[in-house]
Amino acid sequence: MIAISDIFVAAFALIGTFFSLVTALGLIRLPDLYTRAHAASKSATLGVMSILISVIIYFVAEDGFFSSRVLLGIFFVLITAPIGGHLIARAAYYSDVPLWKGSVQDDLAKNPEHVNPKKRSTRK
């Protein structure tokens, strides 16, 4: 017999693993650091959050135990993972990691308050 909660548990776990796989593929396939940071911070956050939602539903349905720690974990990952991605990308930009050659826009290079504004090489 399959309960409705089982379907939700399986669905969220599959969504989470799918997005984690997408993250890994994006880290391998994308050309430069900024696009990789985009892949790693967005879809990994969604993947981990889906898996944790699946964990919450599983324990509520199976044991009747609502784990507030997992809820706190979802909230925490939601806040911190994008900030981590932002800080990594910013640190890379300020240490002059080149953009991918197909990039068309670099507004921060025009900023006069840019820290140590070296000439940016976009590798033609």
Add this chain to the structure above:
Amino acid sequence: MKSPMKKHTNDVILESSTTFITFIIFLFAVYLFFAGHYTPGGGFIGGLVTASALVLVLLAFDIQTLRQILPVDYKQMTAIGMLISVLTASGALLFNVPFFTHAHDYFNLPLFGKTSLHTAMLFDLGVYLVVVGVTMTIIQTIGESD
């Protein structure tokens, strides 16, 4: 947060997220500390998580800011923690039982109702203070040396 040192970078996102993430981490550390008797957790891991919250403040701001927020000497904190642990363990000698014998009883607290209070928690409080003190002493000493 104007420090005398020149600070070029505009860390608004890191600083404003740190201000409330630190409270979540600290809350989780307190939870781990009190949950240690029946579930995984305890003084050691609670102290480490607290130290990690303080290190996050140290990363987002600087060492003067942390001193302003929490003006404690971590070496004294270590000493007080050791003292609490030793006194808890030797308090058993007053009741003519072996060293380190713990006692527990049920009390009716005003807000919590019937609660089991255990002297092992006092020992754990000492462990907690020692872990926070030692970790922060190590990190601040390394961070200050030029």
